[in-house]
Amino acid sequence: MRRGAGSHGSERSGSGAAAMPGLLLGDEAPNFEAETTQGRIRFHDFLGDSWGILFSHPRDFTPVCTTELGRAAKLAPEFSKRNVKMIALSIDSVQDHLSWSKDINAYNGEQPEEKLPFPIIADANRELAVKLGMLDPDERDKDGMPLTARVVFVFGPDKKLKLSILYPATTGRNFDEILRVVDSLQLTAYKKVATPVDWKPGDSVMVVPTLPDEEAKKLFPKGVFTKDLPSGKKYLRYTPQPE
Numbered sequence: 001m002r003r004g005a006g007s008h009g010s011e012r013s014g015s016g017a018a019a020m021p022g023l024l025l026g027d028e029a030p031n032f033e034a035e036t037t038q039g040r041i042r043f044h045d046f047l048g049d050s051w052g053i054l055f056s057h058p059r060d061f062t063p064v065c066t067t068e069l070g071r072a073a074k075l076a077p078e079f080s081k082r083n084v085k086m087i088a089l090s091i092d093s094v095q096d097h098l099s100w101s102k103d104i105n106a107y108n109g110e111q112p113e114e115k116l117p118f119p120i121i122a123d124a125n126r127e128l129a130v131k132l133g134m135l136d137p138d139e140r141d142k143d144g145m146p147l148t149a150r151v152v153f154v155f156g157p158d159k160k161l162k163l164s165i166l167y168p169a170t171t172g173r174n175f176d177e178i179l180r181v182v183d184s185l186q187l188t189a190y191k192k193v194a195t196p197v198d199w200k201p202g203d204s205v206m207v208v209p210t211l212p213d214e215e216a217k218k219l220f221p222k223g224v225f226t227k228d229l230p231s232g233k234k235y236l237r238y239t240p241q242p243e
């Protein structure tokens with residue numbers, strides 16, 4: 001049976017409990033060293049001043065992972081446009097990753113080359129997966145060892161964790177949603193706005209609740225539109241997406 005939701009959090013917060021591995025929003029990315037399909041990296045040097053996305057996979061040569069990495073490869077120019085460096089992780093060797101990359105390119109209808117537009121970290125002994133809290137206890141390999149879950153970490157240029165998504169091994173992610181989230185993260189990092197439910201780039205955004213009306217009027221010259229609510233409270237304030 002799947003572990004109860006929240007068990008991770010309660011163990012974390014319990015006084016005196018052993019520290020759980022993993023990353024929380026605002027944590028700095030660990031500056032790990034790792035072998036990848038594009039050579040040895042030190043994570044902070046790899047990120048440089050860019051945004052970064054680290055996404056983990058249960059295993060090489062598995063069906064859902066192949067479709068995910070194929071989609072990630074197709075969307076690489078979109079991540080690059082947004083100044084986001086991509087890096088994947090799977091608990092196999094560099095040699096396996098390179099061989100699997102040929103399948104991923106073939107799945108995409110391209111030449112079966114070893115090259116993908118981003119590196120894949122080799123974590124054959126699961127050291128990083130454990131450190132980053134990526135293991136899925138419900139999905140195990142033939143030796144009974146847990147596989148990696150489908151984690152997405154997005155780091156800002158300050159190397160702090162801005163977003164964390166955790167899917168079990170059996171559910172593939174939606175990479176269009178990840179791009180949408182990056183658009184929201186980048187917009188809201190620089191403007192005093194938040195993006196509402198189902199927001200897409202170009203839609204109106206919400207003025208953050210902490211910004212007084214007078215300042216909002218000055219900051220958003222395209223106008224601030226408040227929706228009347230039964231409570232009489234004027235907190236639903238929209239503005240066109242700022243440039």
Ligand code: BEZ
Binds near residue numbers: 059062139170
């Ligand atoms: C997959 O990538 O297809 C997969 C990996 C582990 C468990 C289930 C599915």
